[in-house]
Amino acid sequence: MKRYFSISAKLKLTIWSCLLMILMASIVTALMFSFSGNIIANNIKTTLTQVLDDNADELEFEDGRLEIEDIDFFKKSVYTLIYSQDKERIAGNLPDEFNSEPQLKDKVIADIIIDGTTYYTYDRLVFPEDYPKPFWLRGVIAVDEVTSATNSILQTALFSLPIFILLASLGCYFIAKHTFSPIDKIILTAEQIENSENLSLRINLQNSDPEIQKLSNTFDKMFERLENAFEAEKQFSQNVSHELRTPIAVILAQCEYSLDRSANDKDRQEALNIIQKQAKKTSNLISELLTLIRLERGLESLEFMQIDLSELITIVCEEQTIIAPQTIDFNYEITPNIMLRANQSMLIRLITNLLNNAFRYNKENGKVNVSLREDNQIIILEVKDNGIGLTPDQKTKIWQRFYQVDPARSADNSQNMGLGLAMVKQIAKVHKAKISVISELGQGSCFRVEFFK
Numbered sequence: 001m002k003r004y005f006s007i008s009a010k011l012k013l014t015i016w017s018c019l020l021m022i023l024m025a026s027i028v029t030a031l032m033f034s035f036s037g038n039i040i041a042n043n044i045k046t047t048l049t050q051v052l053d054d055n056a057d058e059l060e061f062e063d064g065r066l067e068i069e070d071i072d073f074f075k076k077s078v079y080t081l082i083y084s085q086d087k088e089r090i091a092g093n094l095p096d097e098f099n100s101e102p103q104l105k106d107k108v109i110a111d112i113i114i115d116g117t118t119y120y121t122y123d124r125l126v127f128p129e130d131y132p133k134p135f136w137l138r139g140v141i142a143v144d145e146v147t148s149a150t151n152s153i154l155q156t157a158l159f160s161l162p163i164f165i166l167l168a169s170l171g172c173y174f175i176a177k178h179t180f181s182p183i184d185k186i187i188l189t190a191e192q193i194e195n196s197e198n199l200s201l202r203i204n205l206q207n208s209d210p211e212i213q214k215l216s217n218t219f220d221k222m223f224e225r226l227e228n229a230f231e232a233e234k235q236f237s238q239n240v241s242h243e244l245r246t247p248i249a250v251i252l253a254q255c256e257y258s259l260d261r262s263a264n265d266k267d268r269q270e271a272l273n274i275i276q277k278q279a280k281k282t283s284n285l286i287s288e289l290l291t292l293i294r295l296e297r298g299l300e301s302l303e304f305m306q307i308d309l310s311e312l313i314t315i316v317c318e319e320q321t322i323i324a325p326q327t328i329d330f331n332y333e334i335t336p337n338i339m340l341r342a343n344q345s346m347l348i349r350l351i352t353n354l355l356n357n358a359f360r361y362n363k364e365n366g367k368v369n370v371s372l373r374e375d376n377q378i379i380i381l382e383v384k385d386n387g388i389g390l391t392p393d394q395k396t397k398i399w400q401r402f403y404q405v406d407p408a409r410s411a412d413n414s415q416n417m418g419l420g421l422a423m424v425k426q427i428a429k430v431h432k433a434k435i436s437v438i439s440e441l442g443q444g445s446c447f448r449v450e451f452f453k
Protein backbone atom coordinates (compact mmCIF):
# COMPACT_ATOMS: atom_id res chain seq x y z
CA MET A 1 0.00 0.00 0.00
CA LYS A 2 1.34 3.41 -0.91
CA ARG A 3 1.93 5.80 1.94
CA TYR A 4 0.66 9.25 1.06
CA PHE A 5 1.63 10.81 4.33
CA SER A 6 5.00 10.23 5.82
CA ILE A 7 6.68 12.04 8.66
CA SER A 8 10.39 12.71 8.53
CA ALA A 9 12.61 10.90 11.03
CA LYS A 10 13.53 14.28 12.57
CA LEU A 11 9.89 15.08 13.28
CA LYS A 12 9.21 11.56 14.55
CA LEU A 13 12.11 11.87 16.98
CA THR A 14 10.96 15.29 18.16
CA ILE A 15 7.33 14.19 18.61
CA TRP A 16 8.41 11.08 20.44
CA SER A 17 10.73 12.91 22.85
CA CYS A 18 8.12 15.65 23.32
CA LEU A 19 5.45 13.09 24.26
CA LEU A 20 7.91 11.37 26.56
CA MET A 21 8.71 14.67 28.26
CA ILE A 22 5.00 15.50 28.68
CA LEU A 23 4.41 12.06 30.20
CA MET A 24 7.36 12.41 32.54
CA ALA A 25 6.41 15.95 33.52
CA SER A 26 2.82 14.85 34.24
CA ILE A 27 3.99 11.96 36.41
CA VAL A 28 6.49 14.14 38.28
CA THR A 29 3.89 16.88 38.85
CA ALA A 30 1.27 14.42 40.06
CA LEU A 31 3.79 12.86 42.45
CA MET A 32 4.92 16.30 43.61
CA PHE A 33 1.35 17.31 44.33
CA SER A 34 0.45 14.18 46.23
CA PHE A 35 3.72 14.03 48.20
CA SER A 36 3.86 17.70 48.96
CA GLY A 37 0.15 17.63 50.05
CA ASN A 38 0.84 14.81 52.49
CA ILE A 39 4.07 16.31 53.80
CA ILE A 40 2.47 19.74 54.29
CA ALA A 41 -0.55 18.26 56.04
CA ASN A 42 1.73 16.33 58.42
CA ASN A 43 3.87 19.39 59.06
CA ILE A 44 0.82 21.51 59.82
CA LYS A 45 -0.53 18.92 62.22
CA THR A 46 2.84 18.66 64.01
CA THR A 47 3.07 22.46 64.31
CA LEU A 48 -0.52 22.60 65.60
CA THR A 49 0.01 19.99 68.31
CA GLN A 50 3.42 21.38 69.32
CA VAL A 51 2.15 24.95 69.70
CA LEU A 52 -0.88 23.79 71.68
CA ASP A 53 1.18 21.49 73.93
CA ASP A 54 3.64 24.34 74.59
CA ASN A 55 0.80 26.66 75.50
CA ALA A 56 -0.80 24.00 77.71
CA ASP A 57 2.47 23.80 79.68
CA GLU A 58 2.44 27.57 80.11
CA LEU A 59 -1.05 27.57 81.66
CA GLU A 60 -0.75 28.38 85.35
CA PHE A 61 -2.90 29.38 88.34
CA GLU A 62 -1.89 31.85 90.86
CA ASP A 63 -4.07 32.92 93.70
CA GLY A 64 -7.02 31.14 92.09
CA ARG A 65 -6.55 33.19 88.91
CA LEU A 66 -5.71 31.97 85.45
CA GLU A 67 -2.30 33.32 84.33
CA ILE A 68 -2.35 33.78 80.56
CA GLU A 69 0.48 36.28 80.02
CA ASP A 70 2.94 33.61 78.96
CA ILE A 71 0.56 32.11 76.43
CA ASP A 72 1.20 32.90 72.78
CA PHE A 73 -2.30 33.13 71.29
CA PHE A 74 -1.05 33.35 67.69
CA LYS A 75 2.12 31.45 67.08
CA LYS A 76 3.34 29.86 63.87
CA SER A 77 -0.09 30.54 62.25
CA VAL A 78 -1.75 28.64 65.10
CA TYR A 79 -4.58 30.39 66.98
CA THR A 80 -4.87 29.23 70.59
CA LEU A 81 -8.16 29.46 72.47
CA ILE A 82 -9.10 28.64 76.04
CA TYR A 83 -12.56 27.35 76.90
CA SER A 84 -14.19 26.61 80.19
CA GLN A 85 -15.44 23.16 80.96
CA ASP A 86 -18.85 24.38 79.69
CA LYS A 87 -17.25 25.31 76.37
CA GLU A 88 -17.36 29.02 76.96
CA ARG A 89 -14.50 30.95 75.43
CA ILE A 90 -12.33 32.45 78.13
CA ALA A 91 -9.40 33.74 76.07
CA GLY A 92 -8.03 33.83 72.54
CA ASN A 93 -9.42 34.96 69.22
CA LEU A 94 -10.72 32.89 66.37
CA PRO A 95 -9.84 33.43 62.73
CA ASP A 96 -12.40 35.88 61.18
CA GLU A 97 -14.46 33.31 59.31
CA PHE A 98 -14.36 30.80 62.14
CA ASN A 99 -17.69 31.06 63.91
CA SER A 100 -18.76 27.50 64.47
CA GLU A 101 -19.71 26.04 67.80
CA PRO A 102 -16.74 24.06 69.11
CA GLN A 103 -17.00 20.30 69.22
CA LEU A 104 -14.21 19.69 71.68
CA LYS A 105 -12.59 16.27 71.81
CA ASP A 106 -9.44 15.61 73.79
CA LYS A 107 -6.26 15.06 71.75
CA VAL A 108 -8.10 14.78 68.46
CA ILE A 109 -7.12 16.60 65.28
CA ALA A 110 -10.15 17.45 63.16
CA ASP A 111 -10.58 19.36 59.93
CA ILE A 112 -13.34 21.88 59.29
CA ILE A 113 -14.10 23.65 56.03
CA ILE A 114 -15.52 27.13 56.34
CA ASP A 115 -16.20 29.27 53.27
CA GLY A 116 -13.93 27.07 51.22
CA THR A 117 -11.05 27.36 53.70
CA THR A 118 -9.82 24.25 55.47
CA TYR A 119 -8.89 24.47 59.13
CA TYR A 120 -7.32 21.92 61.44
CA THR A 121 -8.33 21.96 65.08
CA TYR A 122 -6.65 20.23 67.98
CA ASP A 123 -8.14 20.15 71.46
CA ARG A 124 -6.72 19.30 74.82
CA LEU A 125 -8.45 18.94 78.14
CA VAL A 126 -6.03 20.42 80.68
CA PHE A 127 -6.12 19.86 84.42
CA PRO A 128 -4.07 22.67 85.92
CA GLU A 129 -2.49 22.31 89.31
CA ASP A 130 -4.18 24.01 92.20
CA TYR A 131 -7.42 24.37 90.30
CA PRO A 132 -10.50 22.26 90.78
CA LYS A 133 -11.89 22.33 87.24
CA PRO A 134 -10.35 21.37 83.92
CA PHE A 135 -10.01 23.70 80.93
CA TRP A 136 -10.22 23.14 77.21
CA LEU A 137 -7.40 24.37 75.04
CA ARG A 138 -8.06 24.53 71.31
CA GLY A 139 -5.57 25.16 68.56
CA VAL A 140 -6.81 26.31 65.13
CA ILE A 141 -4.76 26.63 61.98
CA ALA A 142 -5.90 27.62 58.49
CA VAL A 143 -4.47 24.98 56.20
CA ASP A 144 -4.89 26.95 53.00
CA GLU A 145 -2.90 29.89 54.35
CA VAL A 146 0.10 27.66 54.97
CA THR A 147 -0.22 25.66 51.78
CA SER A 148 -0.91 28.62 49.51
CA ALA A 149 2.81 29.51 49.33
CA THR A 150 3.70 25.94 48.42
CA ASN A 151 0.81 25.78 46.00
CA SER A 152 1.92 28.93 44.25
CA ILE A 153 5.39 27.39 43.80
CA LEU A 154 3.75 24.27 42.36
CA GLN A 155 1.53 26.36 40.13
CA THR A 156 4.53 28.31 38.85
CA ALA A 157 6.21 24.98 38.14
CA LEU A 158 3.07 23.75 36.39
CA PHE A 159 2.84 26.80 34.17
CA SER A 160 6.53 26.87 33.36
CA LEU A 161 6.58 23.15 32.47
CA PRO A 162 4.92 23.62 29.02
CA ILE A 163 7.48 26.34 28.26
CA PHE A 164 10.30 24.00 29.26
CA ILE A 165 8.76 21.20 27.19
CA LEU A 166 8.46 23.53 24.22
CA LEU A 167 12.06 24.69 24.58
CA ALA A 168 13.28 21.11 25.05
CA SER A 169 11.31 19.97 21.96
CA LEU A 170 12.79 22.78 19.90
CA GLY A 171 16.25 21.82 21.16
CA CYS A 172 15.51 18.21 20.34
CA TYR A 173 14.38 19.16 16.84
CA PHE A 174 17.53 21.18 16.20
CA ILE A 175 19.79 18.41 17.51
CA ALA A 176 17.91 15.88 15.32
CA LYS A 177 18.20 18.25 12.35
CA HIS A 178 21.92 18.66 13.00
CA THR A 179 22.39 14.90 13.38
CA PHE A 180 20.41 14.16 10.24
CA SER A 181 21.99 16.85 8.09
CA PRO A 182 24.83 14.49 6.96
CA ILE A 183 22.16 11.99 5.89
CA ASP A 184 20.47 14.77 3.91
CA LYS A 185 23.84 15.35 2.26
CA ILE A 186 24.14 11.65 1.40
CA ILE A 187 20.62 11.66 -0.10
CA LEU A 188 21.34 14.88 -2.01
CA THR A 189 24.54 13.47 -3.50
CA ALA A 190 22.80 10.21 -4.48
CA GLU A 191 20.00 12.24 -6.12
CA GLN A 192 22.49 14.46 -7.94
CA ILE A 193 24.29 11.38 -9.25
CA GLU A 194 20.97 9.92 -10.35
CA ASN A 195 19.83 13.12 -12.07
CA SER A 196 23.09 14.21 -13.67
CA GLU A 197 24.55 10.69 -14.16
CA ASN A 198 27.80 12.21 -12.94
CA LEU A 199 29.50 9.35 -11.12
CA SER A 200 32.46 11.49 -10.09
CA LEU A 201 30.41 13.25 -7.37
CA ARG A 202 31.28 12.34 -3.77
CA ILE A 203 29.66 13.04 -0.40
CA ASN A 204 33.00 14.01 1.20
CA LEU A 205 31.61 14.25 4.70
CA GLN A 206 34.00 15.75 7.26
CA ASN A 207 33.97 15.64 11.09
CA SER A 208 30.69 13.83 11.43
CA ASP A 209 29.54 11.23 13.96
CA PRO A 210 31.60 8.02 13.55
CA GLU A 211 28.66 5.88 12.38
CA ILE A 212 27.49 8.41 9.81
CA GLN A 213 31.07 9.09 8.74
CA LYS A 214 31.49 5.34 8.16
CA LEU A 215 28.25 5.21 6.17
CA SER A 216 29.31 8.17 4.06
CA ASN A 217 32.78 6.70 3.44
CA THR A 218 31.18 3.40 2.41
CA PHE A 219 28.94 5.25 -0.04
CA ASP A 220 31.90 7.22 -1.41
CA LYS A 221 33.83 3.97 -1.91
CA MET A 222 30.80 2.44 -3.61
CA PHE A 223 30.47 5.49 -5.92
CA GLU A 224 34.16 5.19 -6.72
CA ARG A 225 33.80 1.52 -7.58
CA LEU A 226 30.75 2.26 -9.68
CA GLU A 227 32.62 5.01 -11.49
CA ASN A 228 35.59 2.73 -12.08
CA ALA A 229 33.35 -0.09 -13.29
CA PHE A 230 31.48 2.32 -15.54
CA GLU A 231 34.74 3.77 -16.88
CA ALA A 232 36.12 0.26 -17.42
CA GLU A 233 32.99 -0.72 -19.37
CA LYS A 234 33.26 2.46 -21.43
CA GLN A 235 36.95 1.82 -22.05
CA PHE A 236 36.17 -1.76 -22.96
CA SER A 237 33.55 -0.76 -25.54
CA GLN A 238 35.95 1.79 -27.00
CA ASN A 239 38.73 -0.79 -27.17
CA VAL A 240 36.49 -3.38 -28.77
CA SER A 241 35.27 -0.97 -31.43
CA HIS A 242 38.83 0.21 -32.01
CA GLU A 243 40.15 -3.35 -32.29
CA LEU A 244 37.37 -4.25 -34.71
CA ARG A 245 37.48 -1.06 -36.73
CA THR A 246 41.19 -1.39 -37.59
CA PRO A 247 41.09 -4.83 -39.28
CA ILE A 248 37.78 -4.02 -41.00
CA ALA A 249 39.23 -0.78 -42.36
CA VAL A 250 42.21 -2.76 -43.65
CA ILE A 251 39.91 -5.38 -45.22
CA LEU A 252 37.81 -2.68 -46.93
CA ALA A 253 40.92 -0.90 -48.22
CA GLN A 254 42.34 -4.17 -49.57
CA CYS A 255 39.02 -5.05 -51.22
CA GLU A 256 38.94 -1.68 -52.93
CA TYR A 257 42.53 -2.06 -54.00
CA SER A 258 42.03 -5.53 -55.49
CA LEU A 259 38.83 -4.43 -57.26
CA ASP A 260 40.75 -1.66 -58.98
CA ARG A 261 41.15 -2.41 -62.65
CA SER A 262 44.82 -1.51 -62.56
CA ALA A 263 45.60 -4.22 -59.95
CA ASN A 264 47.31 -7.32 -61.33
CA ASP A 265 47.01 -10.90 -60.08
CA LYS A 266 50.00 -10.58 -57.80
CA ASP A 267 48.58 -7.48 -56.14
CA ARG A 268 45.22 -9.20 -55.74
CA GLN A 269 46.90 -12.26 -54.22
CA GLU A 270 48.72 -10.05 -51.77
CA ALA A 271 45.50 -8.19 -50.90
CA LEU A 272 43.70 -11.52 -50.34
CA ASN A 273 46.47 -12.64 -47.99
CA ILE A 274 46.11 -9.44 -45.97
CA ILE A 275 42.32 -9.79 -45.94
CA GLN A 276 42.62 -13.37 -44.70
CA LYS A 277 45.02 -12.35 -41.95
CA GLN A 278 42.81 -9.49 -40.78
CA ALA A 279 39.66 -11.64 -40.97
CA LYS A 280 41.41 -14.29 -38.83
CA LYS A 281 42.43 -11.62 -36.34
CA THR A 282 38.86 -10.31 -36.15
CA SER A 283 37.40 -13.78 -35.81
CA ASN A 284 39.97 -14.57 -33.10
CA LEU A 285 39.20 -11.37 -31.25
CA ILE A 286 35.46 -12.04 -31.30
CA SER A 287 35.79 -15.60 -30.06
CA GLU A 288 38.31 -14.60 -27.33
CA LEU A 289 36.08 -11.76 -26.24
CA LEU A 290 33.01 -13.96 -26.14
CA THR A 291 34.77 -16.56 -24.01
CA LEU A 292 36.12 -13.89 -21.69
CA ILE A 293 32.76 -12.18 -21.25
CA ARG A 294 30.99 -15.47 -20.72
CA LEU A 295 33.59 -16.43 -18.10
CA GLU A 296 33.34 -13.05 -16.37
CA ARG A 297 29.57 -13.11 -16.29
CA GLY A 298 29.47 -16.75 -15.21
CA LEU A 299 27.63 -17.74 -18.41
CA GLU A 300 30.15 -20.35 -19.50
CA SER A 301 28.97 -23.65 -18.07
CA LEU A 302 32.28 -25.30 -17.31
CA GLU A 303 32.62 -28.95 -16.59
CA PHE A 304 34.84 -29.60 -13.59
CA MET A 305 36.38 -32.99 -13.02
CA GLN A 306 39.24 -34.58 -11.15
CA ILE A 307 42.27 -34.32 -13.44
CA ASP A 308 45.89 -35.29 -13.21
CA LEU A 309 47.33 -31.80 -13.33
CA SER A 310 50.93 -33.07 -13.46
CA GLU A 311 50.14 -35.07 -16.58
CA LEU A 312 48.24 -32.22 -18.23
CA ILE A 313 51.01 -29.66 -17.63
CA THR A 314 53.61 -32.14 -18.83
CA ILE A 315 51.72 -32.70 -22.13
CA VAL A 316 51.35 -28.93 -22.68
CA CYS A 317 55.04 -28.37 -21.95
CA GLU A 318 56.03 -31.17 -24.34
CA GLU A 319 53.96 -29.59 -27.10
CA GLN A 320 55.36 -26.16 -26.35
CA THR A 321 58.92 -27.48 -26.50
CA ILE A 322 58.30 -28.18 -30.19
CA ILE A 323 56.96 -24.73 -30.98
CA ALA A 324 59.13 -22.74 -28.55
CA PRO A 325 61.69 -20.42 -30.20
CA GLN A 326 64.97 -22.20 -30.80
CA THR A 327 66.87 -19.49 -28.95
CA ILE A 328 64.96 -20.04 -25.70
CA ASP A 329 66.21 -22.47 -23.10
CA PHE A 330 62.95 -24.10 -21.97
CA ASN A 331 62.73 -26.45 -18.97
CA TYR A 332 60.01 -27.84 -16.74
CA GLU A 333 59.94 -29.51 -13.35
CA ILE A 334 56.67 -31.25 -12.63
CA THR A 335 55.97 -33.14 -9.40
CA PRO A 336 54.01 -36.20 -10.53
CA ASN A 337 50.50 -37.26 -9.52
CA ILE A 338 49.14 -33.91 -8.47
CA MET A 339 45.37 -34.16 -8.76
CA LEU A 340 42.96 -31.22 -9.01
CA ARG A 341 39.28 -30.68 -9.66
CA ALA A 342 39.36 -28.41 -12.66
CA ASN A 343 38.23 -27.67 -16.19
CA GLN A 344 40.82 -29.22 -18.46
CA SER A 345 40.51 -27.02 -21.54
CA MET A 346 40.58 -23.84 -19.45
CA LEU A 347 43.72 -24.98 -17.65
CA ILE A 348 45.38 -25.75 -21.00
CA ARG A 349 44.51 -22.22 -22.07
CA LEU A 350 45.93 -20.76 -18.85
CA ILE A 351 49.30 -22.49 -19.06
CA THR A 352 49.56 -21.91 -22.84
CA ASN A 353 48.92 -18.17 -22.46
CA LEU A 354 51.51 -17.85 -19.69
CA LEU A 355 54.04 -19.86 -21.68
CA ASN A 356 53.46 -17.92 -24.92
CA ASN A 357 54.02 -14.67 -23.03
CA ALA A 358 57.17 -16.04 -21.39
CA PHE A 359 58.56 -16.92 -24.85
CA ARG A 360 57.34 -13.70 -26.48
CA TYR A 361 58.50 -11.18 -23.89
CA ASN A 362 61.87 -12.77 -23.50
CA LYS A 363 65.37 -11.87 -24.55
CA GLU A 364 67.69 -13.48 -27.02
CA ASN A 365 68.94 -16.76 -25.49
CA GLY A 366 66.55 -16.30 -22.60
CA LYS A 367 65.30 -18.96 -20.22
CA VAL A 368 61.81 -20.18 -19.43
CA ASN A 369 61.03 -22.47 -16.51
CA VAL A 370 57.77 -24.16 -15.60
CA SER A 371 57.35 -25.78 -12.19
CA LEU A 372 54.48 -27.59 -10.52
CA ARG A 373 54.55 -28.70 -6.90
CA GLU A 374 52.26 -29.18 -3.96
CA ASP A 375 52.87 -27.56 -0.61
CA ASN A 376 50.51 -27.94 2.32
CA GLN A 377 47.37 -28.55 0.26
CA ILE A 378 48.33 -25.71 -2.07
CA ILE A 379 49.24 -26.55 -5.65
CA ILE A 380 51.74 -24.07 -7.00
CA LEU A 381 52.24 -23.53 -10.72
CA GLU A 382 55.01 -21.13 -11.72
CA VAL A 383 56.02 -19.86 -15.16
CA LYS A 384 59.30 -18.04 -14.90
CA ASP A 385 61.34 -16.18 -17.51
CA ASN A 386 64.38 -13.96 -17.47
CA GLY A 387 62.98 -11.70 -20.18
CA ILE A 388 62.15 -8.02 -20.46
CA GLY A 389 60.23 -7.84 -17.15
CA LEU A 390 57.75 -5.24 -16.03
CA THR A 391 57.72 -1.96 -14.10
CA PRO A 392 55.58 -1.83 -10.91
CA ASP A 393 52.98 0.26 -12.79
CA GLN A 394 52.83 -2.20 -15.70
CA LYS A 395 52.50 -5.09 -13.21
CA THR A 396 49.19 -3.69 -11.98
CA LYS A 397 47.85 -3.03 -15.47
CA ILE A 398 48.71 -6.22 -17.33
CA TRP A 399 45.51 -7.95 -16.08
CA GLN A 400 43.27 -5.36 -17.76
CA ARG A 401 41.55 -6.28 -21.00
CA PHE A 402 43.39 -4.92 -24.08
CA TYR A 403 46.34 -3.64 -22.05
CA GLN A 404 49.65 -4.05 -23.86
CA VAL A 405 52.91 -2.51 -22.70
CA ASP A 406 54.06 -2.18 -26.30
CA PRO A 407 51.22 -2.75 -28.82
CA ALA A 408 53.66 -2.39 -31.75
CA ARG A 409 55.45 -5.53 -30.57
CA SER A 410 52.45 -7.71 -31.33
CA ALA A 411 50.85 -5.74 -34.17
CA ASP A 412 51.68 -8.39 -36.75
CA ASN A 413 50.46 -11.29 -34.64
CA SER A 414 46.77 -12.07 -34.89
CA GLN A 415 46.93 -13.93 -31.54
CA ASN A 416 48.12 -10.98 -29.47
CA MET A 417 45.36 -8.59 -28.57
CA GLY A 418 46.04 -7.82 -24.92
CA LEU A 419 43.40 -10.30 -23.76
CA GLY A 420 45.66 -13.21 -22.74
CA LEU A 421 46.30 -12.26 -19.11
CA ALA A 422 42.73 -11.03 -18.59
CA MET A 423 41.69 -14.54 -19.66
CA VAL A 424 44.31 -16.15 -17.37
CA LYS A 425 43.04 -14.10 -14.43
CA GLN A 426 39.46 -15.10 -15.15
CA ILE A 427 40.35 -18.79 -15.50
CA ALA A 428 42.20 -18.62 -12.16
CA LYS A 429 39.14 -16.96 -10.66
CA VAL A 430 36.71 -19.66 -11.77
CA HIS A 431 39.08 -22.20 -10.22
CA LYS A 432 39.18 -20.09 -7.01
CA ALA A 433 42.93 -19.87 -7.50
CA LYS A 434 45.19 -16.96 -6.60
CA ILE A 435 47.34 -15.42 -9.29
CA SER A 436 50.29 -13.10 -8.81
CA VAL A 437 53.37 -11.88 -10.60
CA ILE A 438 56.84 -11.05 -9.40
CA SER A 439 58.72 -9.05 -11.97
CA GLU A 440 61.54 -6.59 -12.39
CA LEU A 441 62.20 -4.54 -15.47
CA GLY A 442 65.05 -6.10 -17.49
CA GLN A 443 65.34 -9.04 -15.08
CA GLY A 444 62.34 -11.20 -15.94
CA SER A 445 58.98 -12.25 -14.54
CA CYS A 446 57.51 -15.09 -12.54
CA PHE A 447 53.77 -15.75 -12.87
CA ARG A 448 52.45 -17.83 -10.00
CA VAL A 449 49.07 -19.58 -9.75
CA GLU A 450 48.04 -21.12 -6.43
CA PHE A 451 45.24 -23.71 -6.50
CA PHE A 452 43.65 -24.62 -3.19
CA LYS A 453 42.67 -28.25 -2.73
Ligand code: ADP
Residues within 6 Å of the ligand: 353, 357, 358, 361, 385, 387, 388, 389, 390, 398, 403, 404, 405, 406, 410, 415, 416, 417, 418, 419, 420, 421, 422, 444, 445
Ligand atom coordinates in the same frame (compact mmCIF):
# COMPACT_ATOMS: atom_id res chain seq x y z
P1 ADP B 1 49.21 -9.87 -25.23
O1 ADP B 1 48.23 -10.43 -26.15
O2 ADP B 1 49.66 -8.52 -25.60
O3 ADP B 1 50.32 -10.78 -24.90
P2 ADP B 1 48.49 -10.31 -22.52
O4 ADP B 1 47.23 -9.97 -21.80
O5 ADP B 1 48.88 -11.72 -22.57
O6 ADP B 1 48.36 -9.63 -23.91
O7 ADP B 1 49.63 -9.49 -21.81
C1 ADP B 1 49.46 -8.12 -21.58
C2 ADP B 1 50.79 -7.42 -21.60
O8 ADP B 1 51.55 -7.83 -20.47
C3 ADP B 1 51.62 -7.77 -22.77
O9 ADP B 1 51.34 -6.94 -23.88
C4 ADP B 1 53.02 -7.57 -22.26
O10 ADP B 1 53.41 -6.23 -22.42
C5 ADP B 1 52.92 -7.86 -20.78
N1 ADP B 1 53.45 -9.23 -20.45
C6 ADP B 1 52.75 -10.35 -20.38
N2 ADP B 1 53.52 -11.39 -20.02
C7 ADP B 1 54.75 -10.87 -19.85
C8 ADP B 1 56.03 -11.45 -19.49
N3 ADP B 1 56.19 -12.73 -19.20
N4 ADP B 1 57.08 -10.59 -19.41
C9 ADP B 1 56.95 -9.29 -19.68
N5 ADP B 1 55.80 -8.70 -20.03
C10 ADP B 1 54.71 -9.47 -20.12
